[in-house]
Amino acid sequence: MSNEENITSIEAVHNSGGDSSDALDLVPEDPDLTEDLKNLTIKRTFDTKKLSPKVTKRVLFLKDIQVKHDELEEKFLEEKAALEAKYDNLYKPLFDKRYEIVNGVVEAESEKGVPNFWLIAMKTNEMLANEITERDEGALKYLIDIRYCRVENNSRNFKLEFLFDPNPYFKNSVLSKTYHVTDDDDDGPVLEKVIGTDIEWCPGKCLTHKVVVKKKPKKGTKKVNNIPMTKTENCESFFNFFKPPEIDEVDECYTTMDEELQNLTDQDYDIAVTIRDKLIPHAVSWFTGEALVDENEYDDDDENDD
Numbered sequence: 650m651s652n653e654e655n656i657t658s659i660e661a662v663h664n665s666g667g668d669s670s671d672a673l674d675l676v677p678e679d680p681d682l683t684e685d686l687k688n689l690t691i692k693r694t695f696d697t698k699k700l701s702p703k704v705t706k707r708v709l710f711l712k713d714i715q716v717k718h719d720e721l722e723e724k725f726l727e728e729k730a731a732l733e734a735k736y737d738n739l740y741k742p743l744f745d746k747r748y749e750i751v752n753g754v755v756e757a758e759s760e761k762g763v764p765n766f767w768l769i770a771m772k773t774n775e776m777l778a779n780e781i782t783e784r785d786e787g788a789l790k791y792l793i794d795i796r797y798c799r800v801e802n803n804s805r806n807f808k809l810e811f812l813f814d815p816n817p818y819f820k821n822s823v824l825s826k827t828y829h830v831t832d833d834d835d836d837g838p839v840l841e842k843v844i845g846t847d848i849e850w851c852p853g854k855c856l857t858h859k860v861v862v863k864k865k866p867k868k869g870t871k872k873v874n875n876i877p878m879t880k881t882e883n884c885e886s887f888f889n890f891f892k893p894p895e896i897d898e899v900d901e902c903y904t905t906m907d908e909e910l911q912n913l914t915d916q917d918y919d920i921a922v923t924i925r926d927k928l929i930p931h932a933v934s935w936f937t938g939e940a941l942v943d944e945n946e947y948d949d950d951d952e953n954d955d
Contacts, residue, residue, distance in 0.1 A: 734799065740930070747932070748794045763936075767792040770935040776923050777887075784856055785887045791816035795932075797925050805830035805838055809924055818856065820849040824891050828921060840918055843893035857892070859884040893917055 700708065749755045753762030768789040771777040781789065791814045800806035808827040815822070827844040848857075863878040883889075894913040927940070934940035 737799070744796070744929075752793045765790055766936055767795060767932070770928060770932045773935045773938055773941055774923065774928060776920060777928065780887045780890065780920065782856075782885055782887065788813075788816060788818040788856060789887070791818070795924065795929055797929050800827060800829070805832070807921075807925060809921060817851060818854045819851060821846060824848065824888075826891060826893070826921060828918065840914060843914075843917065845891040845893050848888060848891060856886045856888050857884065858882065890917070890920060 751763045751766045768781075768786060771789070772781060792811060793814055794810075794812040796810040796812070798808050798810070800808055806827075806829050808825055811824045813819075813822055813824070824846045826846070829841045829843070830838045831841045832838055848855075850856075858881050860879050860881055863880055894910055894917060928935060931940050
C-alpha cells in the first residue's frame with residue numbers, strides 16, 4: 650500500500666467522526682514495548698515491526714511529512730550556498746585592503762604595515778593559541794595572510810590558505826588545507842577527506858620533529874668517536890595542522906571510526922572552522938582583543954540562560 654493510500658485511510662478515520670480512542674489506537678501499556686524502550690539507548694534502533702497496523706499507517710504519514718521537509722531543506726541549502734557565494738565576493742575587496750595595510754603595500758597612516766598581525770590575532774584565540782608552541786612563533790611571524798575559499802562551488806567543501814613571506818624555516822610560500830564534506834550521513838555532514846600541504850622544511854628547521862639524545866650506552870659498550878646517539882621524534886607544533894589525520898576508507902559493515910582517530914579528526918575540523926568562521930572575518934578584533942571580550946560576554950549570557 651502506498652503512503653498516499655495510508656494517508657487517505659487515516660484522514661477517513663478522522664473525517665468520519667469515529668471514536669477518538671479508536672483513532673489514536675489507545676491500548677494498555679505493553680510490557681514488551683516498555684522493555685524495547687529501555688534497550689533503545691543500547692540498540693540505537695527501534696523495531697517498527699512490533700507496531701500495530703494503525704500506528705504503522707501513522708508512521709508512514711509522518712515519513713511523508715519528513716520527505717517534504719527534506720525537499721525544503723535541500724532547497725534552503727542551495728539558496729544558502731548562493732547567498733554565501735554572493736557575500737564572499739563582497740567581502741573579498743575588504744580582505745584585500747586589509748592585506749595591503751597589514752603588509753605595508755599601502756600606508757594607512759605614516760607607519761607601514763602591522764608587525765606580527767596574524768600571530769597576535771591567532772594567539773588571542775584560545776583554541777588556536779593552544780596549538781602554537783614557542784618554537785612556532787618564529788615561523789608565524791612571517792605569516793602575511795590567511796584566506797578561505799570554496800571548493801567546486803560546494804557550500805561545505807572549503808580550502809584555507811596561509812601565505813608566508815620568504816623565511817628561513819620552509820620553502821613554501823603558501824600552506825593550504827582542503828576539507829571535503831559530504832551529506833551522506835543521516836546525522837548530518839560527514840568529513841570525507843582532508844588534504845594538507847607537504848611542508849618543504851629547510852635543513853635543521855623542521856618544527857614538527859625534534860632531535861633527542863638516546864639513552865646513554867650501558868657500561869662496557871663501545872662508543873663511536875664519542876658521538877652521542879640521537880633519534881628524531883614527533884613533537885607538538887601548529888604546523889602539524891597541515892598533516893591531517895588519515896581518514897581510511899570505511900568498510901560497509903563497520904561504519905564507526907576508531908575513537909582516538911575520531912577525536913583527532915573532530916579537533917582538526919574544529920580548528921579549521923574556527924579559522925574560517927572566526928579568525929578570518931574578524932581578524933582585527935582578535936588582534937586588538939575585542940573578539941575575546943565579545944566571546945566572554947557571549948559565554949556569560951549562555952550561563953545566565955542556563
